[in-house]
Amino acid sequence: MKFTINRSAFTAKLNDVLRAISSKTTIPILTGLKMVVSPQDVTLTGSDADITIQTVMTTEDDAFGLTVDQAGSIVLPARFFSEIVKKLPDQQVTIEVSDGFQAQITSGSASFTINGQDAENYPRLPEIETTDTVKLAGDLFKEIIGQTVIAVSNQESRPILTGVHFVLEGTQLMAVATDSHRLAQRKVQLPEAIAQRYDVIIPGKSLTELSRMISDGSETVELRIAENQVLFILGETWFYSRLLEGNYPETSRLIPESSETTVELNASSFLASIERASLLSHESRNNVVKLTLGPDANLAKISGNSPDVGNVEEDIQASSLEGAGLEISFNPDYMKDALRSFGQSEIKIAFTSALRPFTLVPTEDEDNFIQLITPVRTY
C-alpha cells in the first residue's frame, strides 16, 4: 500500500472521520482509523459502534493531489496518526505499508514509522439496502436538528428519550424530542412525497455530531433509513448512525390546544433578560425564575429571589400582552435553550395556568415549530 496526498486536504478529511472515533471504547480496534487504498481512491473509516463515518478521496478530485502507487489497507492509531499528519513539514505526505502492519509516513525531511493493525480485523460496516432516499437542504436539516435536539434527555434511565423522534410520511417530516420536562417539535414539507412511511428514533448525540459536519450554506443532505440504521450522505462522506429501539411516547396530546394568557415579544431580547435572571437563580438552591404578566397590560416582568444571595427584577418589553393575569415559575435554563432556537424572531408564548405547560412559537409560523416547557411549582 502506498499513496501520496495533499496534506491539508487529507487533514480536513481525517478530522471528519475522527468525529466518530472515541478513545473510550470497549472494542480496541475502534480507536483506530481504517484506510483502504484502491487504484482510484482512498477510503477512511472511523467508528464508535454507534456512529460510523466513512469518506472517500478520489484521484479524480484535484483538491487531494492523490497519487496511488499501490493498493492495500491498514488500521492506524487514529489520534496519533492524525496529530502526526497535522504537524508534518511539507505540503505533501506519503503513506506506505511495505511489509507487516507498519506504516511509514514521510513528508519533507521527516519520517515516522508507526505500528498499525490488519484492516481485516476491523468490524464490517452496516449494509443499508434501501433505495428510498429523502433529500433536504443542509441548512434546513441543521436547523431541524438545532431546534429539537435541545429537548433530548441526557439520562439513560429512559434511553428512548435520548433520541429525536422522526416521522416521515407523504410530503411531511416531523421531528420531536422531549425529556418529559420540555418538548421541541418541528415540521417540514419535503420537496417530493416519499413512497413509504418511516418512524424512527435517532440518538441525539448522532444528530449533534452530524450537525457539526454540515457546513453553513452546504449542499443537500441525503437520508436513507433501514431496519436499525440511518445513513446520511454529505457529498463524499457517509455518516451512519444506529437507531434507538422501542416506541416513542405519544407527544401530540402534550401540546395544549387553547390558552388563557399570551405574550408576544422578541426572542433574543427576552433571552438576554432570562440570562441575567439566571445568574441569580444559579447561585440559589432552586434554579427558578418567575414571570409576572398582567392583569394590567403594561405589566410584564421577570424576577428571582434567593434569601442567601439576593434578588433580581427586570421589566420585559412585550409587543402584545393578552388574557388573564399570571404568575408562573420555570427553570431558566430550559427557557434559554428554547429561546436560542428562535434566533432573532418575534415569538408568541401561550399559557393555560401557572401549573400547566406553556408553549413558544414564532409569530410568523405558528404551526410548524413549537417549544413547550413545564413550569415549576414553587409552593
Next chain:
Amino acid sequence: MKFTINRSAFTAKLNDVLRAISSKTTIPILTGLKMVVSPQDVTLTGSDADITIQTVMTTEDDAFGLTVDQAGSIVLPARFFSEIVKKLPDQQVTIEVSDGFQAQITSGSASFTINGQDAENYPRLPEIETTDTVKLAGDLFKEIIGQTVIAVSNQESRPILTGVHFVLEGTQLMAVATDSHRLAQRKVQLPEAIAQRYDVIIPGKSLTELSRMISDGSETVELRIAENQVLFILGETWFYSRLLEGNYPETSRLIPESSETTVELNASSFLASIERASLLSHESRNNVVKLTLGPDANLAKISGNSPDVGNVEEDIQASSLEGAGLEISFNPDYMKDALRSFGQSEIKIAFTSALRPFTLVPTEDEDNFIQLITPVRTY
C-alpha cells in the same frame, strides 16, 4: 455609597482585579471584591493572600464616566458581581448601598440586589514604604518573565524553586530560574543605577499573572521592593506579590564555561522538528528524543524510538556545526519551552558531553540570555 459608571470600562477594571481572586481560599472574605468609594474615585481590591491587585477609577478620567453620589465601601461576591455587571443591558450601571450590606445594581430595566459584607472585615493591604523605584518598559519586563518563568519548578517539595530569582545591583537586573533539570537566565541593563542592592525571589505564579496584565506596547512597569513584598505599578493598577523566603541556590556555577560541540540553527524551525518528534515520545513510556550531531558536518538529525508505538527520524537544517560528534538525549518538552523563548531567532546550542548540561543562547546576544537543559541518560 452610590456611584454610576460606564459599564464596559468598569468591566475591564473588574477583570484586572479578578485575576487575584480565587474561589478556592481558606479566608472566605477573599472570594469577595472590595469597593471603596470616595468623592473623587472608586478603588477596587482583589486578593488571594499571595497576590493583591488594586485599581483606581477617578472621576477625572472621562473613560469611566464616573459620578459619585455618596462615598462608602462594601465587599461583594466577586465572580457573581462581575458576571452581573457583564450581562447588564445598559451602557451605564449604578451601584448603591443604602442600608446594611446589600448592594443594589441597576442598569436599564434590570435591577439586582445582592448580599455583601462589611469592608472593615477585609484584610489590610501590605504597606510598602520604600521610595526606591525601578522602571522598565512593559514589553521588556514581559519578555524577561516569559523567558525565565518556564524554568520555574511546579513542585512544592522545594518551594524556593517555584520562584524566579531577581538580583538588582547598580545598573543590572538579573533574573534566573531553575527546577534543577533546566535553567533560564536573563540579564538586562537598567536605564539608571539604583541606590540599593536587591536580592529577591518572586513566585512564578505571580509573575505569570502579572505578565498577562501587561498589554503589548504598554507603558512603563514600576517596581518597588520591600521586606517581604514586591509592588508592580502599571498605570492606575497596583499589583502586590509576596516574596519567597530563603536563599536561592547558587546558579552561576551550573553554566558550563566551555564546549566540545556547537550547532547553530533557527529556533522556530528546530522547534517544529522537536514538536513532531515529541508526538512519538509522548506515546512512549520514556519521554525522550535523541539528537545526533556529526562527526560529519552534514549530519544533524533528531530521532525517537519506542518499540510499542514506532519511530521517528528527521534531518535538521543547521547553519553551522562544529566540534566533536555527539549523541545526546533529552526531554523534548524542556527543549520546546526553551526554543519558544527565542522566538524566530538564530540560536547557538553548545554541548560538553552526552551527560552534561547543554546551553542555548541567541547568536546575536550570547551574554545576556541563556537557557540550560540537563540531558537524559538513556543507558
